[in-house]
Amino acid sequence: MWRVPVLDVCYSVSAGLERYAAMTVISERIDRCRICAIRHQAVCGALSDHEIQALSAVARQRVLKAGDVIQNAEDEVSSFANIVSGVVKLSKVLSDGRQQIVGLQFPPDFLGRAYRTRSPFYAEAATDVELCVFPKRSFEALMADQPELESRLFQNTLDELDAARDWMLLLGRKSAAEKVASFLALIARRKAPALCEHMPADTLLTITLPLTRAEIADYLGLTIETVSRQIGNLRAADILETGANRTITVLDYDGLAEAAQL
Amino acid sequence: MWRVPVLDVCYSVSAGLERYAAMTVISERIDRCRICAIRHQAVCGALSDHEIQALSAVARQRVLKAGDVIQNAEDEVSSFANIVSGVVKLSKVLSDGRQQIVGLQFPPDFLGRAYRTRSPFYAEAATDVELCVFPKRSFEALMADQPELESRLFQNTLDELDAARDWMLLLGRKSAAEKVASFLALIARRKAPALCEHMPADTLLTITLPLTRAEIADYLGLTIETVSRQIGNLRAADILETGANRTITVLDYDGLAEAAQL
DNA sequence: CGTTATGTTGATAGCCGTCAACATACGTGG
């Protein structure tokens, strides 16, 4: 009655990872962080040029394809990572297969948890993903004599906690229509925060959803059929248009926000 | 159609607080932390005897009655606190009055948030509550030269994040019966963790629920009627008995855990 | 003892889940 979670996906990244490592020469490594796209937003922004070289030396790029597993629930976790590009979903599963996505992580979010050795959830690449992976030990050593780094991680965690609690309100108290509108508004804001603040009358905001209908349903506590119908309703209300390839075009962000009860 | 949140409760604590302060003499203050019941579990456990005296000097005891407001959403927050006794509920409210409890805090949990000046939710005493309140500044100063203190706070936040995500699974994917059983199991575990681990055949575990039916409903994303009916079902299944004064007696904890899909 | 808050129980309705059939997109191999 419930879709069984795909827990048997192999760690198919290792091949691609080794290829990358083989191509990488030492000099590139040391400089990699300096030219990193998320250098200043990510937690590593707390580090000086000197420190970041130390981190750079032990960092590994890891390229994942949509659907690749990052960690299984209860896995021993021996590394931390920054999301450089793509979207990662964190989910929990009941013994009978019912599933709930408990977090969506975007760049430059941090993956992995200080003070814990086991992951409390299952993590998977929702889209193609680039990670910047650090060995847990090296990172913790750096954290020990760089309190600012721990502070950044702490603040990141506080943001996640706020997001989780906002989502609890959605899961517990919003209708299916409000849930779907809330999700679409969330993705739209990620894509173009400025546009959503004040959207000129005849602007088109086209976004590609990072999740399938099944994943949206698992994020919102709904079924795929209900998600599909609610998106249909929003289309009928001229709030958005749908295209191929998981793209939607938001015609009326204010209408969307209103439908979401934001 | 939805119960309107009680946001107009006055800060009726101040009277009680001032009375307490008047009774307190300096010598008591300095020693108060040393004899504190939650001294070693709370975040202050990170501090040396010397440091804790400094904290002790600026700490204030605050006694609240059930229903007293601790902070309104969007309030400027100028203090931190430890919960010494009682239960505090954190909740979020939609513009039309729909309400969701996003956190239940027990001793020795910490209230208040580093790196933020405004509360993202509404906090209220669910039962009579004793708080140990610190001015934000003093506490932050102590945090600045005691990294261990920040680490403790960080770990506390990580635990809250885990709890929030567990609750997301409940809100999004569990049935009403499972939700109510999960809540009762949660409270039972708080009250007597050891008993719940392994419960001898003819043991009675009696607990007083810290929440009214309306609050339980707001915690579980249900209505009061549904909560009442589900408790009735558990009684009919001989899993528990109900008494006056919000007490319930768990007859079969394993049955409760099973009904909760734990 | 009266009044109000809280909790219980029943009848009914509606939202959303379930089941089913179909449509479309995607990827692979010819």
Add this chain to the structure above:
DNA sequence: CCACGTATGTTGACGGCTATCAACATAACG
């Protein structure tokens, strides 16, 4: 480039779970 099979998405019919409305019971409190 096209054919095929699979994954994903849509739409309809129906039913069940839980919200709603209502009446009543019990507890709490002055």
